[in-house]
Amino acid sequence: MTETMTMAKALTEGLRQAMTENPKVMMMGEDIGKLGGVFRITDGLQAAFGEDRVVDTPLSESAIIGTAVGLAIRGYRTICEIQFDGFVYPAFDQIVSQVAKMRKRSEGAYTMGIVIRLPFQGGIGAIEHHSESPETYFAHTPGLRVVSCATPHDAYWMIQQAAKSNDPIIFCEPKSRYWEKGEVDLHEPGLSLSDAAVRREGTDVTLVGYGSSVKTMLRAADAAASEGRSLEVIDLRSIAPLDIATVEASVKKTGRLVVVQETPHLASVGSEIVSEIHRRCFYELQAPALIVSGYHVPYPISRLEDVYRPSVDRILDGVDRTYAYDA
Amino acid sequence: MQSDQLVQLLSPEGQRVDHPDYVSSLSGDDIFGMFRDMVIVRRLCDEATSLQRQGQLALWAPSQGQEGAQIGAGWALRPDDFAFPSYREHGVAWCRGVPPADQLRLFRAVSNGGWDPYAYNYALPTIVLADQMLHAVGYGMGMQRDKADAAVITFFGDGASSQGDALESFVWASSFNVPVVFFCQNNQFGISTPSSTQFRVPLARRADGFGFPGIRVDGNDPLAVYEVTKQALERARSGGGPTLIEAYTYRMGAHTTSDDPTRYRIDAEVELWKHRDPIERVKALLTHEFAMHRPAVEAVEQEADRLARQLRDDVLAMHAPDALTMFDNVYADPHPLIDEGRLDVTELGLGGGSA
Numbered sequence: 104m105t106e107t108m109t110m111a112k113a114l115t116e117g118l119r120q121a122m123t124e125n126p127k128v129m130m131m132g133e134d135i136g137k138l139g140g141v142f143r144i145t146d147g148l149q150a151a152f153g154e155d156r157v158v159d160t161p162l163s164e165s166a167i168i169g170t171a172v173g174l175a176i177r178g179y180r181t182i183c184e185i186q187f188d189g190f191v192y193p194a195f196d197q198i199v200s201q202v203a204k205m206r207k208r209s210e211g212a213y214t215m216g217i218v219i220r221l222p223f224q225g226g227i228g229a230i231e232h233h234s235e236s237p238e239t240y241f242a243h244t245p246g247l248r249v250v251s252c253a254t255p256h257d258a259y260w261m262i263q264q265a266a267k268s269n270d271p272i273i274f275c276e277p278k279s280r281y282w283e284k285g286e287v288d289l290h291e292p293g294l295s296l297s298d299a300a301v302r303r304e305g306t307d308v309t310l311v312g313y314g315s316s317v318k319t320m321l322r323a324a325d326a327a328a329s330e331g332r333s334l335e336v337i338d339l340r341s342i343a344p345l346d347i348a349t350v351e352a353s354v355k356k357t358g359r360l361v362v363v364q365e366t367p368h369l370a371s372v373g374s375e376i377v378s379e380i381h382r383r384c385f386y387e388l389q390a391p392a393l394i395v396s397g398y399h400v401p402y403p404i405s406r407l408e409d410v411y412r413p414s415v416d417r418i419l420d421g422v423d424r425t426y427a428y429d430a
Numbered sequence: 431m432q433s434d435q436l437v438q439l440l441s442p443e444g445q446r447v448d449h450p451d452y453v454s455s456l457s458g459d460d461i462f463g464m465f466r467d468m469v470i471v472r473r474l475c476d477e478a479t480s481l482q483r484q485g486q487l488a489l490w491a492p493s494q495g496q497e498g499a500q501i502g503a504g505w506a507l508r509p510d511d512f513a514f515p516s517y518r519e520h521g522v523a524w525c526r527g528v529p530p531a532d533q534l535r536l537f538r539a540v541s542n543g544g545w546d547p548y549a550y551n552y553a554l555p556t557i558v559l560a561d562q563m564l565h566a567v568g569y570g571m572g573m574q575r576d577k578a579d580a581a582v583i584t585f586f587g588d589g590a591s592s593q594g595d596a597l598e599s600f601v602w603a604s605s606f607n608v609p610v611v612f613f614c615q616n617n618q619f620g621i622s623t624p625s626s627t628q629f630r631v632p633l634a635r636r637a638d639g640f641g642f643p644g645i646r647v648d649g650n651d652p653l654a655v656y657e658v659t660k661q662a663l664e665r666a667r668s669g670g671g672p673t674l675i676e677a678y679t680y681r682m683g684a685h686t687t688s689d690d691p692t693r694y695r696i697d698a699e700v701e702l703w704k705h706r707d708p709i710e711r712v713k714a715l716l717t718h719e720f721a722m723h724r725p726a727v728e729a730v731e732q733e734a735d736r737l738a739r740q741l742r743d744d745v746l747a748m749h750a751p752d753a754l755t756m757f758d759n760v761y762a763d764p765h766p767l768i769d770e771g772r773l774d775v776t777e778l779g780l781g782g783g784s785a
């Protein structure tokens with residue numbers, strides 16, 4: 104049975120399932136109770152589960168994560184909402200020094216059942232600090248897992264899988280896609296939390312991305328098809344760890360790779376994928392793997408964000424550049 | 431407005447002091463028990479310092495001078511209470527039953543923790559200042575939801591009081607009426623930084639601004655520390671919310687074995703605090719009020735020596751674990767980069783019994 108819903112609604116319903124299944128699951132965040140969160144993702148959940156389980160917190164991100172650590176030590180599982188990507192940095196120390204390292208430090212005694220929901224990426228015309236892509240900081244940290252949903256179906260299931268995980272999860276939600284609808288299969292989750300998904304099969308060039316870039320890549324593949332080029336589109340879903348085998352299999356078929364991401368290029372998911380693919384597919388590559396990314400500038404004023412964010416045109420330009428090496 | 435006066439029940443000379451709000455409830459046997467604990471903890475601390483000087487520990491953070499605060503607070507805890515330490519609370523760890531050798535696993539660099547926190551209801555050391563204060567508040571929020579008849583206590587120092595997490599933990603504890611006791615050992619220095627750089631008025635006064643009681647206690651008087659902490663824990667357990675305790679004490683030794691306190695403080699100050707030693711004042715009380723004789727003291731000292739020898743043997747028997755253990759417990763579930771790392775170390779012959 105499938106149902107059509109927005110990603111926002113799918114997250115709400117996924118959270119409701121997670122809360123219903125396990126009474127130890129809690130949620131903490133700013134404005135998540137009566138208001139339902141600034142994006143209304145937790146709409147109605149405090150009314151359904153009470154103020155002890157859906158906690159409107161003081162406005163202190165470090166404390167949202169730090170107290171979630173203490174709750175985890177006590178056996179609770181907290182799904183934390185950080186209101187916007189650019190507000191996660193006050194909690195950076197608790198995430199990197201405590202959440203990520205507690206299992207190791209305690210030789211397995213502590214389980215950090217913590218999900219940190221992070222509305223990320225741009226595209227909503229917001230002011231500064233509301234459109235960033237901080238996933239790389241967390242992907243770089245051993246002990247954390249970083250995932251991103253790109254469809255309502257994945258939003259519904261991945262948030263439930265994250266709530267059950269015994270490892271801490273940074274859960275990146277592409278806020279510009281919150282209001283786009285899609286089919287959700289309410290019975291079959293499909294993939295596990297760490298698998299990539301091939302969203303469109305193709306033979307000429309592999310496109311790889313995550314979050315909001317997935318839809319853009321699919322549009323680029325449509326446009327390329329009308330010009331006779333067949334693009335394969337992979338939605339990474341998991342940023343850390345990477346399902347590099349799925350990318351590798353694709354590139355061994357196509358011989359060309361373009362990674363698409365909003366975050367700047369330096370030391371990023373894209374650069375990691377390019378490095379791995381050059382190692383694994385050295386003899387199959389027809390051209391160097393390329394990255395289409397945000398530029399190395401602070402996220403720009405929103406009047407310029409369409410230039411900064413990878414667009415269909417910039418992705419197709421990247422595809423063209425992989426053909427520039429043909430003899 | 432709360433009083434800046436230190437709660438004191440025992441003078442530095444070992445004389446009883448009357449206090450309007452607190453009366454010592456401890457028997458002669460109890461006080462002797464505290465004396466024993468303080469002597470042992472100091473002796474073990476000296477042994478750890480020696481072990482570090484002999485190259486057997488990577489580092490040691492001595493606690494000399496702070497035994498009164500730590501043993502007094504440790505005695506006030508019940509088994510079901512949970513404590514979140516910083517990294518210098520060797521006396522509290524002793525009271526919670528953590529084996530001394532396990533406390534040194536961190537400093538021997540064979541673990542980043544050292545013991546099972548659930549076995550002693552005593553969390554692992556936290557080195558990043560004040561981080562553990564938020565963990566304590568979160569744990570207390572869990573206790574509230576479990577309707578537990580218990581409280582949580584967290585230890586921090588005057589230095590940590592300037593961290594944002596310390597202040598955020600005060601806000602949260604107050605807003606949610608969390609059953610937590612914030613126990614500050616104001617030992618007057620954060621490495622070289624004097625507490626006058628951390629606060630211009632007594633730290634305990636801060637509690638007033640957050641809406642809960644702040645109490646200053648003579649940290650070198652374990653009788654007073656015990657009563658103040660016991661009352662604060664009881665208040666927390668019965669739904670009264672948080673309390674901030676500022677235990678005014680002095681770090682007699684260095685910050686750690688890597689520190690040189692002679693560069694930032696004067697000998698006269700150290701001499702002054704020697705006269706306020708928590709062990710000496712309890713010894714004086716036991717001698718004149720409970721007729722403790724030299725043989726009883728010698729028996730405690732011999733027990734402490736025995737434990738110190740045992741500690742030395744245990745530490746010397748700790749060896750670096752197999753390199754492959756580096757990859758254990760990073761994640762609960764399988765992870766490809768962990769598998770990759772294990773394989774690499776094994777193939778290079780650096781671990782897994784192939785070295």
